[in-house]
Amino acid sequence: DTGVSQNPRHKITKRGQNVTFRCDPISEHNRLYWYRQTLGQGPEFLTYFQNEAQLEKSRLLSDRFSAERPKGSFSTLEIQRTEQGDSAMYLCASNRESYEQYFGPGTRLTVT
Amino acid sequence: GENVEQHPSTLSVQEGDSAVIKCTYSDSASNYFPWYKQELGKRPQLIIDIRSNVGEKKDQRIAVTLNKTAKHFSLHITETQPEDSAVYFCAASMGGGFKTIFGAGTRLFVKA
Numbered sequence: 001d002t003g004v005s006q007n008p009r010h011k012i013t014k015r016g017q018n019v020t021f022r023c024d025p026i027s028e029h030n031r032l033y034w035y036r037q038t039l040g041q042g043p044e045f046l047t048y049f050q051n052e053a054q055l056e057k058s059r060l061l062s063d064r065f066s067a068e069r070p071k072g073s074f075s076t077l078e079i080q081r082t083e084q085g086d087s088a089m090y091l092c093a094s095n096r097e098s099y100e101q102y103f104g105p106g107t108r109l110t111v112t
Numbered sequence: 113g114e115n116v117e118q119h120p121s122t123l124s125v126q127e128g129d130s131a132v133i134k135c136t137y138s139d140s141a142s143n144y145f146p147w148y149k150q151e152l153g154k155r156p157q158l159i160i161d162i163r164s165n166v167g168e169k170k171d172q173r174i175a176v177t178l179n180k181t182a183k184h185f186s187l188h189i190t191e192t193q194p195e196d197s198a199v200y201f202c203a204a205s206m207g208g209g210f211k212t213i214f215g216a217g218t219r220l221f222v223k224a
Contacts, residue, residue: 031209042201042214043156056211098142099208103155
């Protein structure tokens with residue numbers, strides 16, 4: 001499968017724990033985006049990378065959230081000291097020159 | 113801040129009828145307007161998009177119209193089929209390499 005992949009697909013964690021998600025974009029895509037989607041809502045923009053540079057970060061993103069893309073390929077999203085309100089589907093998307101963003105299957109986070 | 117409003121939140125039609133979903137956006141700098149379809153438990157997938165230099169675009173049973181002056185755009189699905197049942201999201205961005213703002217979604221039910 002040459003599409004965007006995300007791991008893990010599901011994560012259950014206890015409040016206060018740290019979690020890290022990984023996104024592998026389509027290989028030639030230099031742009032990578034993270035979104036959060038809660039039930040009944042559209043994807044909400046979190047942050048965006050062009051190659052290894054993080055170019056934009058949502059003002060809604062608290063300091064507990066951090067994302068990296070060290071070599072301009074895969075990216076990780078870490079949430080520190082998780083809260084129940086962090087429970088959501090975390091989606092990754094990528095593209096290159098095109099406007100269309102290709103989404104991964106998402107990582108569903110449940111904070112108990 | 114940037115905002116995309118989408119109506120209706122739920123739409124139920126009879127098979128063969130048309131469905132129309134409407135969106136408005138706030139950021140006048142937006143120039144790219146994609147529509148995504150998301151089936152239950154799956155990733156969002158692009159079904160059609162339009163750029164600001166075009167007023168209308170059609171792809172088989174699906175069409176999108178854009179009114180930049182009024183800052184609204186619409187999705188039209190004709191001859192609906194049960195497999196069209198899904199959640200549809202409109203979105204707006206300034207193009208490739210920029211964040212995408214999504215609407216809250218429209219849940220479309222097509223009754224056979």
